Amino acid sequence: MVVIQRAVLRDPLFLTGLSLRVALILVATPLSHEVWFIPFLQNLGAGGFIDPWAAHLAVGGTPMAFPYGPVMLAILAPGVLLGTAIDHLAPGLGAARLGLALTVLALDLAMLRTILRLAPGRRRACVGLYWLSPLVPYICYWHGQLDVVPVLLLLNGLIILAARRMVLAGALLALAVSAKLSMAIGVPFFAIYLISDKRLRPLAPRYWAAFLVIITLLQAPQLLSPAAVEMVFGTPEAAKLYSLAVSFGQGLEVYVVPVAYLLILYATWRVKRISFELLTALLGIGFVLILVLTPASPGWFMWALPFLVLYQLRSGPSGIALVAAFSAMFVGFHLMTSTGARLILTDFDLGQPLASLVVLPQRAIPLVLSLLVATGLILSIQLVREGVLRNDYFRLSRRPLLIGIAGDSGSGKDTLAEVMIGLFGQRSVAHVSGDDYHLWDRHKPLWQVMTHLNPRANNLSQFNRDVRDLANGRAIRSRHYDHATGRMTKPRLVPGSDVVIASGLHALYSPEICECYNLKIFLDMDEMLRRHLKIQRDTTRRGQPVEKVVRSIESRYPDCRRYIHPQAERADIVFSLQPLHPITDDGFVPFNEKLPLKLKVALRPGMHYENVVRILIALCGMHVDVLVNEATNATEVTVEGEVDAEDIAMAVRELVPQMDELLDFAPRWQGGNLGIMQLFVITGAVDALRRR
Numbered sequence: 001m002v003v004i005q006r007a008v009l010r011d012p013l014f015l016t017g018l019s020l021r022v023a024l025i026l027v028a029t030p031l032s033h034e035v036w037f038i039p040f041l042q043n044l045g046a047g048g049f050i051d052p053w054a055a056h057l058a059v060g061g062t063p064m065a066f067p068y069g070p071v072m073l074a075i076l077a078p079g080v081l082l083g084t085a086i087d088h089l090a091p092g093l094g095a096a097r098l099g100l101a102l103t104v105l106a107l108d109l110a111m112l113r114t115i116l117r118l119a120p121g122r123r124r125a126c127v128g129l130y131w132l133s134p135l136v137p138y139i140c141y142w143h144g145q146l147d148v149v150p151v152l153l154l155l156n157g158l159i160i161l162a163a164r165r166m167v168l169a170g171a172l173l174a175l176a177v178s179a180k181l182s183m184a185i186g187v188p189f190f191a192i193y194l195i196s197d198k199r200l201r202p203l204a205p206r207y208w209a210a211f212l213v214i215i216t217l218l219q220a221p222q223l224l225s226p227a228a229v230e231m232v233f234g235t236p237e238a239a240k241l242y243s244l245a246v247s248f249g250q251g252l253e254v255y256v257v258p259v260a261y262l263l264i265l266y267a268t269w270r271v272k273r274i275s276f277e278l279l280t281a282l283l284g285i286g287f288v289l290i291l292v293l294t295p296a297s298p299g300w301f302m303w304a305l306p307f308l309v310l311y312q313l314r315s316g317p318s319g320i321a322l323v324a325a326f327s328a329m330f331v332g333f334h335l336m337t338s339t340g341a342r343l344i345l346t347d348f349d350l351g352q353p354l355a356s357l358v359v360l361p362q363r364a365i366p367l368v369l370s371l372l373v374a375t376g377l378i379l380s381i382q383l384v385r386e387g388v389l390r391n392d393y394f395r396l397s398r399r400p401l402l403i404g405i406a407g408d409s410g411s412g413k414d415t416l417a418e419v420m421i422g423l424f425g426q427r428s429v430a431h432v433s434g435d436d437y438h439l440w441d442r443h444k445p446l447w448q449v450m451t452h453l454n455p456r457a458n459n460l461s462q463f464n465r466d467v468r469d470l471a472n473g474r475a476i477r478s479r480h481y482d483h484a485t486g487r488m489t490k491p492r493l494v495p496g497s498d499v500v501i502a503s504g505l506h507a508l509y510s511p512e513i514c515e516c517y518n519l520k521i522f523l524d525m526d527e528m529l530r531r532h533l534k535i536q537r538d539t540t541r542r543g544q545p546v547e548k549v550v551r552s553i554e555s556r557y558p559d560c561r562r563y564i565h566p567q568a569e570r571a572d573i574v575f576s577l578q579p580l581h582p583i584t585d586d587g588f589v590p591f592n593e594k595l596p597l598k599l600k601v602a603l604r605p606g607m608h609y610e611n612v613v614r615i616l617i618a619l620c621g622m623h624v625d626v627l628v629n630e631a632t633n634a635t636e637v638t639v640e641g642e643v644d645a646e647d648i649a650m651a652v653r654e655l656v657p658q659m660d661e662l663l664d665f666a667p668r669w670q671g672g673n674l675g676i677m678q679l680f681v682i683t684g685a686v687d688a689l690r691r692r
């Protein structure tokens with residue numbers, strides 16, 4: 001049973017739409033129901049279960065009667081067969097007719113509920129845009145088409161796919177196609193969606209396995225029935241896709257719809273990474289173009305309607321007006337040219353198209369069709385502009401997100417890179433480390449002559465080339481410097497990804513590589529804290545004697561001042577981790593002691609930080625000071641206090657909800673200062689991506 005919130009059921013708008021539907025069911029019976037669908041379905045009762053299509057043709061039924069698959073049959077038959085049985089008991093009740101109409105009403109309510117699930121919090125808008133649209137009463141209750149069935153299955157398959165319940169989602173897509181073959185139009189869009197999102201790729205085999213098993217089980221028997229092949233696969237409806245052709249002369253024709261459809265698929269393929277919202281927009285564009293470029297049956301509009309509702313919810317009054325105009329043209333055109341309904345208990349038969357009942361002005365039909373095509377094309381352009389090009393996610397994900405992280409040895413570059421990889425997901429990030437571009441390893445004599453902090457001790461031109469290649473989505477081959485052995489390993493393939501993190505001593509050194517980054521970060525950790533943490537790391541994790549590490553820190557300090565620290569001027573964000581209590585020269589801090597820290601965040605002029613500060617105070621309960629550095633005009637935000645990972649996750653969802661689909665399914669949020677860094681990096685990245 002379709003469960004719709006009580007608030008909707010009590011909504012006057014809903015009750016108005018329901019009254020209209022019930023009135024139509026009571027007073028009108030669509031010609032298509034009476035002449036095609038009900039007789040076909042009643043054959044099942046006459047022993048047509050084995051091969052309903054053959055049984056129908058055997059009694060002289062028309063091949064046009066039921067060009068649908070077994071799922072449509074299974075969903076619609078119970079109401080009709082029950083009604084037929086009741087009619088046998090009480091002739092003249094019209095229960096079979098009511099059985100079909102009430103089944104359609106139940107599916108219509110399920111469609112409303114599905115749309116409400118797709119647009120949570122937009123209850124009245126969804127009721128207004130779907131339930132009160134004249135399209136649905138016209139298509140389902142006057143003209144009498146059944147497309148609400150496959151579209152409902154397709155839409156729920158989308159929702160289940162977004163929830164990553166892959167087997168059920170694949171099965172629902174198969175059910176949609178087995179209800180009406182034209183839903184196969186959507187299959188390539190789903191395939192591109194599953195390929196484009198690296199997070200979904202491991203889950204895709206289950207999806208397609210379920211799809212193929214269900215579609216085979218349901219469609220194979222139909223292929224064995226010549227009658228089904230004639231009525232379903234050979235339906236004249238399919239020929240409409242080829243009706244618009246461009247003649248190349250010499251009897252050659254190019255079909256416009258297949259060309260347009262392939263162009264839309266190509267454009268979809270070019271969208272680097274498709275969010276759920278983008279997928280619904282692209283599917284809507286595909287369906288609307290088919291409506292515009294073919295003499296589409298009224299039922300075909302149901303394919304696009306849910307996506308048009310979502311478009312209107314996002315676009316507001318202009319989109320609503322445009323869809324209303326397109327809908328009005330569509331209904332007007334089909335009232336004139338398509339079958340309608342007979343009024344019950346009267347002889348008033350509007351089953352035939354208006355054009356055959358009354359004399360219309362000569363140009364009425366072509367004029368309305370022209371307006372229909374014009375409004376449809378304008379709507380398609382708007383769907384592309386507003387549904388795709390202006391889609392935040394589309395703009396964020398068209399090219400890889402590039403983040404550069406520079407800082408002295410031990411300042412936290414790898415740590416920050418790792419916590420950001422934990423957010424985006426290993427599959428979606430290409431990490432390039434400056435250490436892998438040292439010109440010599442620890443065992444070479446030059447190691448004793450020139451420190452690695454000197455740019456000339458590193459192959460920075462190769463580093464820059466590799467970052468640029470990754471920025472263009474190309475894979476690179478990069479060696480790896482193993483700090484445990486002090487040697488370079490063999491080159492390994494680093495594939496292009498949605499996010500590129502380039503961290504290293506000189507990651508912001510060359511101006512031209514800085515132009516590649518969307519976000520530039522410099523780590524300027526308190527010097528005593530850095531020494532403490534570097535000594536702790538190099539002795540415990542890199543097996544180096546304390547004396548050697550201390551000597552190295554001292555000997556490299558001049559190069560650090562000369563080559564590393566100046567990079568801070570190029571950064572968008574400078575993170576400076578500070579101990580709450582200064583570490584004095586002789587104040588040795590035991591490695592296992594957790595140092596209370598605070599984080600200073602210097603943001604270059606123009607970086608938006610107000611909302612971040614608001615959230616850190618209001619939601620995370622942090623103590624935050626904001627200062628503007630008069631010299632650099634940079635904003636310095638000092639953050640103190642404890643924050644847990646869940647609060648950081650909530651803060652990011654509040655500040656940049658559109659990032660959700662760019663992050664991993666289970667992003668690894670951090671608490672403490674690393675979580676605050678995650679927050680500033682994510683919001684800074686979205687800011688930068690919106691500007692590009």
Ligand SMILES: Nc1ncnc2c1ncn2[C@@H]1O[C@H](COP(=O)(O)OP(=O)(O)O)[C@@H](O)[C@H]1O
Nearest residue numbers: 408409410411412413414415533534537673674
């Ligand atoms: N934000 C931070 N909070 C606490 N400890 C940190 C932080 N960043 C780095 N560290 C610690 O400091 C040491 C050096 O960090 P690392 O990321 O290896 O620096 P780099 O990559 O710049 O050489 C590591 O032991 C690391 O755990």
Ligand SMILES: O=C(COP(=O)(O)O)[C@H](O)[C@H](O)COP(=O)(O)O
Nearest residue numbers: 408409410435442452482483486505
């Ligand atoms: O210090 C760094 C940078 O690494 P990081 O920024 O991770 O500290 C150089 O890679 C070292 O010179 C490598 O030499 P070693 O392996 O002997 O430290």
